[in-house]
Amino acid sequence: MRSRGRVVRGVVRYALMLVVLAVTVGPFLWQLSTSLKGPAEDVYTSPPRFLPAHPTGANYAEVADVIPVWDYALNSLKVAVASVLTNLVGASTAGYALARLRFRGRRAAGLAFVAALLVPLESVIIAQLTLVRDLGLGDTLVAVVLPGAVGALNVLLMRNAFAGVPYELEEAAVIDGANVWQRFTRIALPSVRGTLAVVAIFAFTGAWDDFLWPLVVLSDSDRFTLTVGLNFLHGTFQQNPRLVAAGTVIAVAPLLVMFAVLQRYFFRGVGEGAVKG
Amino acid sequence: MAGRVRTHRAVSPWLFLLPGLAVVTAFSLCPFLTTAHHAFTDARTLTPGGWVGLRNFREMLHDEQFWVALRNSGLYVLVVVPFTVLLPLLLALLVERRLPGVAFFRSAFYTPVVASVVVVALVWGWMLDDRGLVNGLLRVLGAGPVHFLGDQWLLLLSAMALTVWKGLGYYMVIYLAALAGVPRELHEAAAVDGAGALRRFVSVTVPAVRSTMVLVGALSSVAAFKVFSEVYLLAGPTGGPAGADTTLVMLVQRTGTGLNGRVGYASALSLVVFGVALVLMLLVLRANRRGREGG
Numbered sequence: 001m002r003s004r005g006r007v008v009r010g011v012v013r014y015a016l017m018l019v020v021l022a023v024t025v026g027p028f029l030w031q032l033s034t035s036l037k038g039p040a041e042d043v044y045t046s047p048p049r050f051l052p053a054h055p056t057g058a059n060y061a062e063v064a065d066v067i068p069v070w071d072y073a074l075n076s077l078k079v080a081v082a083s084v085l086t087n088l089v090g091a092s093t094a095g096y097a098l099a100r101l102r103f104r105g106r107r108a109a110g111l112a113f114v115a116a117l118l119v120p121l122e123s124v125i126i127a128q129l130t131l132v133r134d135l136g137l138g139d140t141l142v143a144v145v146l147p148g149a150v151g152a153l154n155v156l157l158m159r160n161a162f163a164g165v166p167y168e169l170e171e172a173a174v175i176d177g178a179n180v181w182q183r184f185t186r187i188a189l190p191s192v193r194g195t196l197a198v199v200a201i202f203a204f205t206g207a208w209d210d211f212l213w214p215l216v217v218l219s220d221s222d223r224f225t226l227t228v229g230l231n232f233l234h235g236t237f238q239q240n241p242r243l244v245a246a247g248t249v250i251a252v253a254p255l256l257v258m259f260a261v262l263q264r265y266f267f268r269g270v271g272e273g274a275v276k277g
Numbered sequence: 278m279a280g281r282v283r284t285h286r287a288v289s290p291w292l293f294l295l296p297g298l299a300v301v302t303a304f305s306l307c308p309f310l311t312t313a314h315h316a317f318t319d320a321r322t323l324t325p326g327g328w329v330g331l332r333n334f335r336e337m338l339h340d341e342q343f344w345v346a347l348r349n350s351g352l353y354v355l356v357v358v359p360f361t362v363l364l365p366l367l368l369a370l371l372v373e374r375r376l377p378g379v380a381f382f383r384s385a386f387y388t389p390v391v392a393s394v395v396v397v398a399l400v401w402g403w404m405l406d407d408r409g410l411v412n413g414l415l416r417v418l419g420a421g422p423v424h425f426l427g428d429q430w431l432l433l434l435s436a437m438a439l440t441v442w443k444g445l446g447y448y449m450v451i452y453l454a455a456l457a458g459v460p461r462e463l464h465e466a467a468a469v470d471g472a473g474a475l476r477r478f479v480s481v482t483v484p485a486v487r488s489t490m491v492l493v494g495a496l497s498s499v500a501a502f503k504v505f506s507e508v509y510l511l512a513g514p515t516g517g518p519a520g521a522d523t524t525l526v527m528l529v530q531r532t533g534t535g536l537n538g539r540v541g542y543a544s545a546l547s548l549v550v551f552g553v554a555l556v557l558m559l560l561v562l563r564a565n566r567r568g569r570e571g572g
Contacts, residue, residue: 016371017382023444024386027400030410034403048413055397086296094297102292111341112298116305118558122503122526126533126543127308147304150297180289209393211506212526216534227395231510234399241403248396255391263384267450 035245090150095158196263365448398510
C-alpha cells in the first residue's frame with residue numbers, strides 16, 4: 001500500500017516535470033520549428049503544426065541578407081569572452097584579497113563592492129554614457145565591456161568561496177615560503193573551481209544577453225551586438241516570422257551549448273553555496 | 278629586509294584589489310555621484326548645463342508621462358513579485374531529490390535564464406502574435422483571437438508573464454541551494470505525524486527557507502521595478518499604444534539619450550529609480566525582521 005503510494009507520487013512528480021519542461025523549453029522548440037519551415041509552408045495554421053513538413057536551412061542563409069547576423073554574433077562573442085576573462089581575473093583577485101589578506105582598509109574595500117551592488121545599473125546609465133564618451137570610447141565594443149568588466153556580485157561570490165576553503169592548506173604553503181601570488185594561483189584558485197564556473201557563466205550570459213547598455217552606447221550598426229541587431233528584426237515580423245526565428249536560434253544556440261557543457265560545474269558551484277551570497 | 282617585507286604586505290592586497298575596485302569605482306560609484314549632481318542641473322548631451330535646484334523634481338510632479346511610468350513600474354512589482362517568490366520554490370521542491378533524469382530537467386528549466394531577453398521577447402512576440410501559436414491553440418478551442426500585443430493592459434500583462442517565466446530557473450537555483458540546507462528529518466518527522474503535503478509545505482518548508490524567500494522577494498522587487506527590456510521589446514520603443522506602457526527606466530532611456538538628450542531631467546528620474554529600489558529593499562528586509570520577531 002505504501003509502496004503503491006510512492007509509485008503514484010513518483011509518476012505525478014515526473015508528469016509535473018514534463019509539464020514544466022513543455023512550458024520552459026516548448027517556446028524555443030516552436031521557434032526552432034518555425035525557423036525550419038520553408039517559404040511554401042503556412043506558418044499560421046490552426047491547429048498549429050509542430051513539425052515542419054519539409055525542413056529547410058534556407059532561412060538561416062536568408063536572415064544573413066536582412067541583417068549581418070554573423071558579424072553581430074562575432075561582436076557579441078568578443079564582448080562575452082572579454083567579459084569572462086576580466087571577471088575571472090578581477091573578481092578572483094579582489095575576492096581573494098577580501099577573504100584572505102589582512103591589511104588596513106579591508107572593511108572599506110569590502111563596503112565599496114556592497115555599495116556598488118546597491119546602485120542599480122539602470123540608474124547610472126546616463127552618467128556611464130557621459131563617462132565613456134569623455135574617455136573617447138563612445139560607440140566602441142570596449143565601452144560595451146567596461147561597466148561589467150568586474151561585477152561586484154562576482155567579487156562577493158569569490159570572497160565567500162575563498163573564505164570557505166580551509167585555511168590550513170595555505171598555512172602549510174606559507175611555512176614552505178610561498179608568496180601571496182603562489183598561494184593564490186596554486187592553492188586557493190584550484191579549490192574554488194565550482195564558483196569560478198558560476199562566475200564564468202554569469203559573466204558570459206550577462207554580456208551576451210545584455211541589451212539596454214549596448215543599445216544606449218552603440219550607434220554605428222557595424223558594431224552592433226547580436227541583441228541590438230536582432231531588435232531590428234522586429235520590424236520584419238509581418239513579412240516573415242521564419243527569418244526572425246532563424247535569427248533567434250542563432251542567438252541562443254551558442255549559449256545552450258556552453259551551458260550544457262558547463263552545467264555540471266554550475267550546479268556543483270551552486271552546491272558549494274556560491275549563490276547564497 | 279624587514280622593511281621590504283612590510284611594504285610588500287601593505288601593497289600586494291591593493292594590487293589584488295586594483296582591477297575590481299577601479300571598475301566598480303569608475304562605473305558604479307562615481308557615476309552615481311555624477312547622477313546625483315546632474316539631477317539638479319539642466320545638463321544636456323552636448324552642454325554641461327547649470328544648477329537649477331529642485332526644478333527637475335518639480336517638473337516631474339506635473340509630468341503626466343512620469344506618473345504613467347511610475348504606475349507601470351509599480352504595477353510590475355505588485356504582480357511579478359508574488360509569483361516570483363512562490364513558483365520557483367515549488368519548482369525547486371519538484372527537482373530537489375536526486376532522482377534519475379532530474380539533472381536534465383534542472384538544466385532544461387534554466388534555459389529561459391540563459392537565453393537573452395531579446396531572444397525571449399522575439400519568441401514570445403511570435404507566440405502571442407494575432408496569428409501565432411497561442412491564438413492558433415485558442416482557435417482550436419473555439420476562442421479568440423486575443424490581441425495580446427495590441428491592448429495596453431494585455432501588453433503589460435504579457436511582459437509581466439515573460440518576466441516571471443524568464444526568472445523561474447534563476448530563482449529555482451537559489452532555492453535549491455537553500456533547500457540543500459534543510460534537514461530531511463524535519464520532513465520525515467512531519468510525515469510520520471501524518472501531515473499532508475500542503476501542511477508540510479506550510480509548516481516545514483516555508484519556515485526553513487523563509488530568509489531565502491525574503492532574499493528572492495527583495496531581489497525580484499528591485500528587478501521588477503527597474504524593468505526595461507521586456508516592455509521595450511514587446512511594446513516597442515514608444516511604449517505601446519500612446520506610450521501607455523512606458524516604464525520608468527524606459528522614460529530615463531528616452532529622455533536622457535540622443536543628441537539632445539535631457540541629461541539633467543533623466544538623472545533626476547534615475548534618482549527616483551534608485552530611491553524606490555532602495556526603499557523596496559529596506560521594506561522587504563524590515564518586514565522580514567518584524568515577521569521573525571512575531572514568529
